Amino acid sequence: MSMTQQEVFRIHWFARVLAIMAMISCLSIPAGVWSQETSPDVDTGVGIPEVLRINEEIRKVWVDYELSPSARATDGEWCRRVYLDLIGRVPSVQELNEFLTSSDEGKRKKLVNTLLYDEEFTELYANNWTTLWTNVLIGRSGGSEQNSLTNRAGLQKYLRDSLARNKPYDKMAYELVTATGSNTPGMEDFNGAVNFLSMKVNAENATQATAETSKVFLGLQVQCTQCHNHPFNEWKQQKFWEMNAFFRQTRSLRRFTPGTRDVSGAELVNENFAGEGLSPDPEEADIYYELRNGLTRVAYPVFVDGTEIPKSGYLQDVVRRTELGDLIRESEYLPKMAVNRLWAHFLGYGFTKPIDDMGPHNPPTHPELLEYMAKQLEAKSFNLKDVITWIVLSEPYALSSRTNSTNVTVDDPLLGETPKFSRFYLRQMRAEELYESLLVATQAHKTRGSYEEQEKTKAQWLDQFVTAFGNDDGGEATTFNGTIPQALMMFNGDLVKKATSTAEGSFLYTIAHSKLKNPQKINYLFRAALSRNPTKAEVTVANKLLLVRKGDTAAALQDIWWAVLNSNEFIINH
Amino acid sequence: MKLQVPQGMTRRHFMSHMAGASALTLPALSMGHTLQTHAQDLKKRRKSAILLWMSGGPSTMDIWDLKPGAPTGGPFKPISTSGDAQISEHMPLMAKQMHNMAIIRSMSTREADHGRGRYYMHTGYVPNPNIEHPSYGAVLSHELIDQRAELEIPPFVTVGGGSIGPGFLGMAWAPFTVNSNGQVRNLEMGLDDDRLYQRMAALDLIEKGFISQKRGLAAENHQKILKKTLNLMTSEQMEAFKVNKEPPEALERYGNNNFGKGCLMARRLVEQGVPFIEVDNGGWDNHGNIHATLADTKLPQIDQAMSALVGDLEERGLLEDTAIIWMGEFSRTPRINGNAGRDHWARSWSVVVGGGGMNGGIAVGATNDDGTRVDTEPYTSQDVMASICKALGISLQTTFTSNSGRPMKIANSGKVIKELFS
Numbered sequence: 001m002s003m004t005q006q007e008v009f010r011i012h013w014f015a016r017v018l019a020i021m022a023m024i025s026c027l028s029i030p031a032g033v034w035s036q037e038t039s040p041d042v043d044t045g046v047g048i049p050e051v052l053r054i055n056e057e058i059r060k061v062w063v064d065y066e067l068s069p070s071a072r073a074t075d076g077e078w079c080r081r082v083y084l085d086l087i088g089r090v091p092s093v094q095e096l097n098e099f100l101t102s103s104d105e106g107k108r109k110k111l112v113n114t115l116l117y118d119e120e121f122t123e124l125y126a127n128n129w130t131t132l133w134t135n136v137l138i139g140r141s142g143g144s145e146q147n148s149l150t151n152r153a154g155l156q157k158y159l160r161d162s163l164a165r166n167k168p169y170d171k172m173a174y175e176l177v178t179a180t181g182s183n184t185p186g187m188e189d190f191n192g193a194v195n196f197l198s199m200k201v202n203a204e205n206a207t208q209a210t211a212e213t214s215k216v217f218l219g220l221q222v223q224c225t226q227c228h229n230h231p232f233n234e235w236k237q238q239k240f241w242e243m244n245a246f247f248r249q250t251r252s253l254r255r256f257t258p259g260t261r262d263v264s265g266a267e268l269v270n271e272n273f274a275g276e277g278l279s280p281d282p283e284e285a286d287i288y289y290e291l292r293n294g295l296t297r298v299a300y301p302v303f304v305d306g307t308e309i310p311k312s313g314y315l316q317d318v319v320r321r322t323e324l325g326d327l328i329r330e331s332e333y334l335p336k337m338a339v340n341r342l343w344a345h346f347l348g349y350g351f352t353k354p355i356d357d358m359g360p361h362n363p364p365t366h367p368e369l370l371e372y373m374a375k376q377l378e379a380k381s382f383n384l385k386d387v388i389t390w391i392v393l394s395e396p397y398a399l400s401s402r403t404n405s406t407n408v409t410v411d412d413p414l415l416g417e418t419p420k421f422s423r424f425y426l427r428q429m430r431a432e433e434l435y436e437s438l439l440v441a442t443q444a445h446k447t448r449g450s451y452e453e454q455e456k457t458k459a460q461w462l463d464q465f466v467t468a469f470g471n472d473d474g475g476e477a478t479t480f481n482g483t484i485p486q487a488l489m490m491f492n493g494d495l496v497k498k499a500t501s502t503a504e505g506s507f508l509y510t511i512a513h514s515k516l517k518n519p520q521k522i523n524y525l526f527r528a529a530l531s532r533n534p535t536k537a538e539v540t541v542a543n544k545l546l547l548v549r550k551g552d553t554a555a556a557l558q559d560i561w562w563a564v565l566n567s568n569e570f571i572i573n574h
Numbered sequence: 575m576k577l578q579v580p581q582g583m584t585r586r587h588f589m590s591h592m593a594g595a596s597a598l599t600l601p602a603l604s605m606g607h608t609l610q611t612h613a614q615d616l617k618k619r620r621k622s623a624i625l626l627w628m629s630g631g632p633s634t635m636d637i638w639d640l641k642p643g644a645p646t647g648g649p650f651k652p653i654s655t656s657g658d659a660q661i662s663e664h665m666p667l668m669a670k671q672m673h674n675m676a677i678i679r680s681m682s683t684r685e686a687d688h689g690r691g692r693y694y695m696h697t698g699y700v701p702n703p704n705i706e707h708p709s710y711g712a713v714l715s716h717e718l719i720d721q722r723a724e725l726e727i728p729p730f731v732t733v734g735g736g737s738i739g740p741g742f743l744g745m746a747w748a749p750f751t752v753n754s755n756g757q758v759r760n761l762e763m764g765l766d767d768d769r770l771y772q773r774m775a776a777l778d779l780i781e782k783g784f785i786s787q788k789r790g791l792a793a794e795n796h797q798k799i800l801k802k803t804l805n806l807m808t809s810e811q812m813e814a815f816k817v818n819k820e821p822p823e824a825l826e827r828y829g830n831n832n833f834g835k836g837c838l839m840a841r842r843l844v845e846q847g848v849p850f851i852e853v854d855n856g857g858w859d860n861h862g863n864i865h866a867t868l869a870d871t872k873l874p875q876i877d878q879a880m881s882a883l884v885g886d887l888e889e890r891g892l893l894e895d896t897a898i899i900w901m902g903e904f905s906r907t908p909r910i911n912g913n914a915g916r917d918h919w920a921r922s923w924s925v926v927v928g929g930g931g932m933n934g935g936i937a938v939g940a941t942n943d944d945g946t947r948v949d950t951e952p953y954t955s956q957d958v959m960a961s962i963c964k965a966l967g968i969s970l971q972t973t974f975t976s977n978s979g980r981p982m983k984i985a986n987s988g989k990v991i992k993e994l995f996s
Contacts, residue, residue: 223690294946354703403789408788416980426789426790426791427792467751475688477735481739482795482796484806487799492764545776559773563773566800568780
């Protein structure tokens with residue numbers, strides 16, 4: 001017999017109250033550890049050669065520009081960053097306390113190791129990076145198009161599995177490029193990896209598959225050369241269509257539930273390709289494209305580095321996408337793009353702008369460092385967690401976001417300067433990070449149901465910010481970009497209403513009715529959202545609010561909590 | 575610090591009072607009532623623009639520049655209009671409004687990728703990794719804002735989304751996106767004024783603390799947006815978004831669909847003083863089955879809404895001061911492909927403009943017999959923008975300074991299209 005919804009709710013509620021009680025009981029910590037301390041081990045390079053080399057290369061540029069780096073971030077700031085960037089949410093008060101009270105000299109390295117390799121965090125790590133990779137591979141709206149051939153859940157299943165097992169990145173790239181099979185979990189021959197390409201191969205002779213594969217894995221922007229040679233791009237139109245020829249044995253087919261006319265999903269298949277000529281010759285399956293002057297040219301599959309593969313369109317002779325997968329796996333651009341993507345994720349800017357445009361026309365800011373890190377990634381069997389460790393333990397990642405007089409303008413990418421990483425650049429949380437952070441800050445994450453249920457609820461909430469343009473290139477825009485709709489959502493939206501609820505059993509209710517003294521309650525709220533204690537002035541305002549709410553502690557805490565969550569300091573990763 | 579709001583204050587008064595409170599200086603909350611004496615005067619000559627954005631790239635040779643009989647021509651027949659130019663038979667209502675509109679038939683651009691075309695047609699610049707250019711809406715509302723000191727709602731509104739952002743002009747000029755029902759989500763806090771005030775005071779303290787630590791622009795921008803948001807939450811001008819309050823005849827005239835309502839809302843927003851409104855209409859990326867799609871759904875829809883908008887603005891005496899632009903990121907190939915569709919094409923196509931004192935009833939420029947080439951002087955995104963600036967009384971000498979200190983001329987030094995003014 002299954003439980004009624006009400007029963008489920010009651011159990012969840014009870015579990016949640018227990019969880020909050022347990023968490024609050026470990027609040028009593030000595031005040032001293034809350035000073036703005038910085039751990040010493042950031043200067044030692046923590047014994048990892050790659051970290052030392054990063055620090056060295058980054059410092060060279062500081063010397064060139066005669067600037068001094070910002071001071072070190074406090075332990076609290078650093079800890080908040082690491083949780084946000086690695087597992088997609090702020091640390092809970094308990095997690096923060098553990099880190100801050102530890103006197104272990106190597107505690108930063110230890111925390112990174114825990115988040116990356118401890119079983120307790122495997123799922124959180126996989127979920128966060130699944131979200132990131134899903135957005136890279138199919139965008140925020142991928143799968144929600146009318147008659148979509150993409151199954152978002154299918155891709156996420158593949159990614160979660162791959163990331164939880166820390167699959168080498170080159171293998172993941174190979175699988176996403178070469179995948180065949182069905183796109184929806186539960187279908188026969190299911191292979192979630194097909195969802196990267198399943199919507200991109202049918203329309204317009206797979207031009208989108210060509211452009212996205214080159215961009216995502218190689219950092220080469222070829223889409224603008226589809227129609228003509230481009231003055232700012234060394235790529236010629238010929239190269240676009242040679243790359244495109246790799247995708248011409250591939251089709252995405254709609255599949256139906258047996259015996260019905262209900263679409264159950266799509267299947268990505270390889271088929272023999274006869275070529276486009278007037279008298280098709282599958283032994284030399286050619287494609288044609290039009291020059292701007294109206295002339296027509298022929299193209300066969302040739303990789304970006306000039307490597308040719310057999311021209312046959314017969315699968316028994318050559319499977320073009322498999323060849324492409326191998327070539328991508330061997331390409332020098334693959335590790336470079338991966339390093340650039342990760343660097344930008346953690347430091348706010350990549351070595352190129354945009355990060356996925358790395359052709360010779362767009363030289364990187366730190367070429368030697370990029371080259372070096374790419375080589376090391378390859379040497380470490382494409383273990384992305386290695387690169388993550390190097391970056392997170394490096395000096396630039398440990399710097400404060402507070403500027404100093406030497407780097408305030410010279411190192412401000414918003415002023416058109418190239419990033420020199422002499423300070424931590426402010427960046428707004430992604431919508432997903434905000435969502436997860438609100439859950440963890442209100443302890444609602446402990447009772448949230450299965451991954452599929454969580455994703456569904458989250459997707460419904462995220463939907464309000466996404467506008468898909470409905471074109472063949474999957475273009476989209478987000479209004480979660482620091483503008484009015486976002487501010488309105490934070491002021492008055494359901495998610496924040498729920499996070500600031502004072503109803504029985506809620507986060508604030510539990511805190512209000514705990515044995516903590518009022519100053520501790522206020523401290524707790526600031527730690528939960530901002531990973532720091534309130535300032536004197538903030539304590540004064542909080543006390544006034546307690547006063548005007550006339551003994552209704554929950555209501556006063558609600559006002560404080562609302563203000564904290566709506567602050568720039570909360571939503572900006574700093 | 576004072577946390578009590580005086581008794582008997584209305585919400586509007588309270589908000590303006592807040593602006594003066596030393597505890598939280600939110601200057602944007604000031605109402606500008608002192609300027610109200612000038613309001614009537616300004617209202618008379620305040621200019622606006624409405625961009626009807628056809629997302630996906632509409633096939634203009636099936637709408638505004640037909641080639642009957644040519645192998646590329648397709649099945650549609652041209653019909654005569656109230657102006658000099660002929661248009662598609664599937665645009666009968668617009669045919670009666672063409673004396674107000676000009677077709678620029680000699681557009682020739684180079685960006686045939688959606689993302690790049692969208693950017694180029696919205697900004698007059700090709701994408702450049704080192705700089706983010708502001709879109710039409712940001713630039714024009716930036717230039718026209720001084721004419722409307724009384725405006726409390728955002729000056730750049732997009733209905734249905736899809737514009738390009740404010741670039742180096744800053745988030746204050748970002749488009750405010752609403753859906754075609756004009757519903758703005760999360761507008762109500764449901765708190766009394768005392769409490770809202772107290773919360774804002776606490777919030778302001780945290781905001782300022784963070785800003786004072788000199789961590790970068792994002793911290794300050796956040797505070798600016800908070801002010802604008804508070805303005806919006808308390809403004810009576812939000813009524814302008816409530817398109818469903820229009821009489822049923824109006825909804826019927828524009829078409830009771832997303833685009834119809836969007837156009838109707840655009841008129842309401844122009845009346846309220848919003849200088850730039852973009853109405854998004856998607857579904858033009860017709861790689862297959864193009865003519866059935868156009869004849870059955872796309873063209874009847876825009877025909878009704880666009881003709882209603884032009885006619886309505888004219889009847890209300892607003893057309894003279896409101897420029898209308900109809901365009902997409904590019905157009906579609908003259909050649910009809912194997913799926914009975916047309917693909918991306920930027921070399922020869924049409925944009926339609928009108929109002930704002932521009933000449934109507936004309937076709938500017940011409941394409942060759944099968945529509946594959948522009949035979950007259952070619953025009954670009956920059957030229958369209960320069961012409962719109964002229965129509966709105968904005969000097970083409972206006973220069974912006976990008977974040978990097980680079981001076982950038984408005985409309986990227988485009989040239990005014992002479993035939994539109996004479």
